[in-house]
Amino acid sequence: MIRKSFFVSLCIIWFSSDEVMSVTEGESVTLNTDIKLSGQIEEIVWTHKINNLDNIIAEIKGKNINIYPNVVYGDRLQMDNHTGSLTIRNITTEHSGLYKLLIRNDRALSQKTFTVTVYAHLPFPVISRNCSLSSSSSSERSSVSRLSVLCSVLNVSAVSLSWYKGNSVLSNISVSNLSISLSLPLEVEYQDNNTYSCVVNNPITNRTTHLNTSQTCQERSEPLQNSHLVGITVSVILVLVVSSAVLIYFHQRKCKSAN
Structure with a gap:
C-alpha cells in the first residue's frame, strides 16, 4: 500500500534543491539526504510521484522506520537509519520519475527533489x-x-x-x-x-x-547461374529419355517384321 498523507507544520521555512540522476536498469541507486539524524529531526518522508500524485513510500518518525510495501517496489526499498537516505535496489524503468525528500524539525520544513531516469539495457545492433x-x-x-x-x-x-x-x-x-x-x-x-x-x-x-566488408557474401548472380545449369541438365535428360524411347520402338517393330 502506498500512503497518500502528508505532515503539516505551523512554522514552515522551505529550503529547496534539485538533483538529476541517470542509471541503468538493474543497478542500485541511493538518494542521499546529506544529513545525520539527530534529536532535533522529528520526521523524514520520501515520496514518489505516481499518476501525478506524491505518494509516500518511506518515512522515519522519531526512531521508527516505516517502508510501505507496494507492487511497484516490492522489497527494493531500504532506508539508512543514521541519515534517512533512501536506496532503491535492482531498479527498473517503472521507478523513473520525481522523488521528494521532506525533513521536519521543531522549527522548519525543508525539501529536496530528485529526478531519476532509468534506462533499459541496450542490445547490440x-x-x-x-x-x-x-x-x-x-x-x-x-x-x-x-x-x-x-x-x-x-x-x-x-x-x-x-x-x-x-x-x-x-x-x-x-x-x-x-x-x-x-x-x-x-x-x-x-x-x-x-x-x-x-x-x-x-x-x-x-x-x-x-x-566486416571483407566477409564473403553470395552474389545475386550466382543463383541465376545455378538455375541455368539445372535447366540444361533437365533438357539433356529429356533428350536422352526421348531418344531411348524411339530406339526401343523401332527395335520392337523390327522384331515383329522378322517374325
Whole structure:
C-alpha cells in the first residue's frame, strides 16, 4: 500500500534543491539526504510521484522506520537509519520519475527533489547484408561489387542509432520514449578498407557492432547461374529419355517384321 498523507507544520521555512540522476536498469541507486539524524529531526518522508500524485513510500518518525510495501517496489526499498537516505535496489524503468525528500524539525520544513531516469539495457545492433552488382557509370566495363547492409535494434526507447565511418557519423536516427524497433541502411564497396561501425546509444551507455566488408557474401548472380545449369541438365535428360524411347520402338517393330 502506498500512503497518500502528508505532515503539516505551523512554522514552515522551505529550503529547496534539485538533483538529476541517470542509471541503468538493474543497478542500485541511493538518494542521499546529506544529513545525520539527530534529536532535533522529528520526521523524514520520501515520496514518489505516481499518476501525478506524491505518494509516500518511506518515512522515519522519531526512531521508527516505516517502508510501505507496494507492487511497484516490492522489497527494493531500504532506508539508512543514521541519515534517512533512501536506496532503491535492482531498479527498473517503472521507478523513473520525481522523488521528494521532506525533513521536519521543531522549527522548519525543508525539501529536496530528485529526478531519476532509468534506462533499459541496450542490445547490440544486428547487421544484416545483401550483395548486389552495380557500376558507378554505364561506360565502365567492369561492375563494382557493393554491400547493401542494414543495422537494426529491437524494442528500444530514448536511443540514437548511427552509422560511423571511422570517427565520422554517416547517418543516424533517434527515438524518444516510445519502445520501437529502429533500422538504418548503408551501402559500401566490397572489401572497403575503411572501418564501419553501427552504434546504439543513450545518455549513459552505448553498444557497437563493427561491419566486416571483407566477409564473403553470395552474389545475386550466382543463383541465376545455378538455375541455368539445372535447366540444361533437365533438357539433356529429356533428350536422352526421348531418344531411348524411339530406339526401343523401332527395335520392337523390327522384331515383329522378322517374325
